[in-house]
Amino acid sequence: MKKILLTRLIEDNCEDRLYFQKKGFETIEIPLLSLKIRKLEQTFETMLEKSEWIFLTSQHGAEFFFQQILTDRLQHTLESKKFAVIGEKTANILLKNNVEIDFLSPNPTKASLFKSWTACEFPPTTIFYPKSNLADNNGEAELVQTGQCLLTTILYDNFFSEKNRQRLKQYLLDEKIAAVYLASPSLWRRFLSVFIETGLKNIPDLYCLGDTTKQVIIEDGYEVRIKAKA
CATH class of the missing domain: 3.40.50.10090 (Rossmann fold)
Structure with missing residues (x-):
């Protein structure tokens, strides 16, 4: 089963988790933010x-x-x-x-x-x-x-905790992630910075929430799809 990484706080993932599971993904959750x-x-x-x-x-x-x-x-x-x-x-x-x-x-x-x-x-x-x-x-x-x-x-x-930064880096190196879901420009920037650190060449498929995040990702030179409404 393809894996998708959800990057918001665990308590904010309920709707997204169900959405992507219905699309055939196994959901992996590593928050790229702490408040x-x-x-x-x-x-x-x-x-x-x-x-x-x-x-x-x-x-x-x-x-x-x-x-x-x-x-x-x-x-x-x-x-x-x-x-x-x-x-x-x-x-x-x-x-x-x-x-x-x-x-x-x-x-x-x-x-x-x-x-x-x-x-x-x-x-x-x-x-x-x-x-x-x-x-x-x-x-x-x-x-x-x-x-x-x-x-x-x-x-x-x-902020992006060092613990979850290292978790993300290790997971990207050890596991095959097919896709990533990003709900804000800051989550995208944090994911991208860690992805670059890994030295991996093929970035996972990118899904995002809203036009603002989409525009930032496109400006950085990557393709992305807005998550459709359930």
Whole structure:
């Protein structure tokens, strides 16, 4: 049976695991990321209190946001806040925390959220956007140019553990992997760096999630297929 490597966190692989197993693959799971919340102390509370809107652009970002809320005992501050989010999984985190969603992006990308929210022409306000260390700044300047005040802070770190780097390298050398599934540009970069280290010549078939990751892989000179919807 052909093997496909899944590179997200184990708990995020359920749908992908079933999808590829139905396609005839044996799934191998080696997360190419680890996540860790930062100690923000007063920064988080200050930005939260100043803001009317909260932008959350990932499931894990939302989970860390509410974790920080509980740690700092700031639940009472959420009653007056409005929330803009992307994606069903991110939205579900808010619902689990009994928080209403005031704006849901039509497409599950940060760019779509910023563009569609701006198109609504909300009055000038203050927005708090907690994000990961890997998040880019695309769209932020344009938002500020419309008269909005944007407060950002690094809420959590996304990194590639040395343990899993070595696991991946050894697995690539010892086993025949037919394909790899990559859900973000950072996962692709991490996989590629280890693949190059092995000295192997034939890269596995590449599957990815979304046009952004696809474009990055193509720009690096590799062929890739977007995973079709189940």
